[in-house]
Amino acid sequence: MKRAKKVTELMASSNGGPEKRAKNGASAKNVSRKKNGANGNGRAESFPRFYGTPLPGVKPEELSGSLIVVEGTDGSGRSTQISLLTEWLESEGFAVETMGLRRSFLVGEDIDALLAENSVTRMTLALMYGTDFFDQLERRILPALRSGLIVLADRYIFTLIARAAVRGIGRDYLHGIYEIALRPELTFWLNVRPEVAFDREFKKSQTISYWESGRDMSLSNDLFQSFIRYQSMIKREFEYLSKRHGFIELDGEGSVSEVNRELRQRIASHLGIRRTQYKPSHALAHLWR
């Protein structure tokens, strides 16, 4: 694929830097006032809401809620943990909003249709996922954060970057698209080995999907091999992203209750929740193992 010639210029953040810093400073004050007990990751003091230039029309200082991201490959237990965390936070009196992939009203179903066809090209798919992401962010998540809600994201820009990057789309290009995105306060990475992910995914649906095994990439005709190789590539991208973005890496192979306890402790200290004890309700008891 032909790329336009790139030249290095001054970083965008140096234009309008002071203004941005002032805004971020203001938002950081709000954050630290609201979360007095916050000392979990030491970032709460000077925490800019955006990576770079904020989305058009958004005032970072208006956002009083918290964005917490749970990332991990297929079969890492993300969705289970998000359900449990939602219940726990609600029982602690926090209102929760969630986001995930392909959940936008604008293009969520269109992406499903594209995936079903298997004929979509990588750049188009990456940009459709981008549209899906920003539609949720702008029309659902930012309003929630303005109202002071806790947003739990079941995957975030990192999965989108990793998936596109293993398909050969430049990391700088991808980071450039998402530099206007909101930066999470905490990003957890539930790390599992591809073999474990395979067992879990297979148990769940008795088969392995086309996209989960990266079959569009022609890695192997053997489905198991294809899955392992694809998920290993994704995992390597996550290792890189983890360093770049300071993920909190958790052992996703632990039991649901162990991983959940770890997550609750980190989130509690970040939000200033004192009591972290939790037992799932009847409705969610089946997840607890």
Place this chain on the structure above:
Amino acid sequence: MASIPSEIVTTQRPVAEAIPASKRDYPGALVVVEGIDGSGKSTQLYLLKRWLEIGGYRIHFTEWNSSPLVKSATRRGKQRRLLTPTTFSLLHAADFADRCERQILPLLQGGYLVLADRYIYTAFARDAARGCSPHWLRNLYSFAPVPDITFYFRAPLDVAVNRIVAGRPKLKYYEAGMDLGISLDRAESFRIFQERILNNYDQMVQTDHFVLMDGTMRVNRLQKQMRQIVTERVDLDPFAPKKAVKKK
């Protein structure tokens, strides 16, 4: 600046620069027309296309926003007015990427002369007028091949706006830039929106090597000029019928 974490802000900035034919990695050529609505660009590209078609040249014509892929999403977004500057821009980029990856790039690689009615500069001018950061837009479209010729049809704002308003009973919501909240009057909003776009185009003339065309000239005279420039700047032999076998 040190206090601003930069884990995601990229330092590299793509800039469109004409690539000489010898350095391109495809044998095709790309000619695009740009300009605000009513500048006469589509008429002129149509005439250029007819000239080449009648001459039997290997050409392909492509339009902005024409792929069925994102049509339902675009329609849904526009009807319900759900599109923000960012999602509007990304959706059009996804649409363009589909056309680029499945048509434009394969055709350029297969040795076609590709004619595009609007190209990435439409997104640069229009989406920046909506408030997207120019730097973000440049990165978004950096996968697009750089055109061999970019004709920029320029007509004074009044001329262009009158051509459109006279021919259309009602301007559409996004077309008129109503999402920007500039004015409640559609015609007024359209005018201001087009003015911003025109200014953005003007700023790209130098940086993106536009060939400036006077949209107020008589159609046939303008077309003559356009054909002459194409002949001068693109080696048409490889696209010509039969005798195309001779290799450079």
